Amino acid sequence: MNINRPSLVFSTLAALLGLSLAACARKDPAAPTVAANATPALTPITVQLDWVPEPEHGGLFQAQARGWFREAGLDVTLMPGGANALVNQRVATGQAQLGQGESVTTLLDVHKGLPLLQIAAVFQNDPSVFLLHADNPIRDFKDLAGRKIMARPGWIFLDYLRQKYAIDFTIIPFNFSVSNFIADKEFIQQGYYIAEPYFITQGGAPAPKYLYAWDAGYDSYAVLIANPDWAKQNPAALRAFLDAYIRGWRDYLEGDPTPAHSAMKQANPNNTDAFLAFSRQMIIDEKLVIGRDATDTTRIGRLDPARYARQLKIVEDLKLIPPGALKVSDVMTTEYLPPLPKM
């Protein structure tokens, strides 16, 4: 956020007085208008990312770097996240029009009253898994009973495991580090398996093994989430965005990833070429964007309503939302995705 001194002091004071909600400048996502010289004004879109720019945002960065958003009449800002990205809250309050998040958590936020609509897939399966040392005797989720696991305490998959396998385990709050894992042979932690393993092997430990959430029947996506009011007012802009976004993913995975990687390195100088290449290769090898059982790239960005019905069943069974409180159409839509027969 670029703010000059006087307004910064003002917003500081205003926040202290609890007035900042009103004082906080909010961009009005105006509908595209046609200027006098007949060049259409660009529609501003802020995308709130869930973490600092990395290959998990490859489609977005490739489309941005190639200029495809701009060609589509969009002025896109990719806003990095961090320890506290608060993607869903920022999208719900209109501080960002779109965000990248996880599908099941988003269902709960919708139930809590946050206006959120899931509009496209990032990964056909959320790559949050358990990381274990390769020689750890644990083979199955049932073996986790009584263990200590470092994970985000709010990860619903943990509740799901407790219920499904009737087990319990101790959770240590996630601290975004892999040091404990490297140092402790017994350590088990949540991780994005397209990122953490790189730093684990760089740290001198052997490549970890994984327990995949989907093997337990936990069927969640990494998704793009939209503010539904904004989506309703800007359907053409959103369609254009998703078109460029899917094109961005395809180009990032099949073509030259350099444009996206340069942008990622600029946004976060800690990104090294070796890490970016590793993470992209994992996304390709694990077919996370095209679908783990896919044979072609037609499913990039696609969401399946049947899978949402299963996700809703999961949170209903966990008593996190009452049965029938939400319908699939309350939480997701495919109407902004490009028409299907498209290669």
Place this chain on the structure above:
Amino acid sequence: MNSRLLRWFLPLAFASLLLLGWQLLHHSLPPSRRFLLPDLSRIFAAFREHGPTLLSAARYTAWTALAGFSLAALVAIAASLVLASSHLVRTTLYPYLMALQMVPIIIIAPILILWVGPGAPSVIIVTFLISFFPLVVNTTQGLLSVERGQVDLFRMGRASRWQELLLLRAPAALPYFFTGLRISAILAPIGALTADYLVGTSTGGKSGLGITALLYSARNEIPALYATALVGCALGFALVAVVSALAWLVLHHWHDSYSSNEK
């Protein structure tokens, strides 16, 4: 003369002991765990390797710390004047001043992100909240810590309340104010670093030491993580040095604590 030499020598001697202890500890660890306490040469190498990143992060954290700290000092002066003005006001507001310090920052963080947005304004507010309390408590105490006899003297001379405040109470409060300022000077940089971790943003590669530490931690860059910690310390020392110099400048003419008899 001798004591001056000692003042440099003793901390430096202690530092070399610490470094020696560090190296010994490093080598006594099993090889698989040595990365947790890296060889000192690797930490120095990290300074070279990550120099530009650390420098830009330090600059960002320095200015947010300074902004939050200055804001805290200004607001504390104003608040202390109000608090010192009446016993009633003090009794009414004091619990809330304490509450301001007691509310955990991790609870404020998400609220700030949603109200103010991630980035410098939120970082400055958190730094302000962390630095404010010692300042306001000390300054208020200072304004009230005037000898009864001196007040009586002013009253007998029919001094106005403004004269009493400006000529008697304010000078008396200065040493207290600087004590608060020194405590806050230690808190402000670490506050800004923590705030950056919780409510900062890395937009355009512009982030402070907190986000930098978060990323080094996520990427297991342990030597760089220690380097970040040292930079954070350096910022704290720098701010304390500035405040101490300021205190000397203002107080050394007249205040006991700077008299030459003191060691």
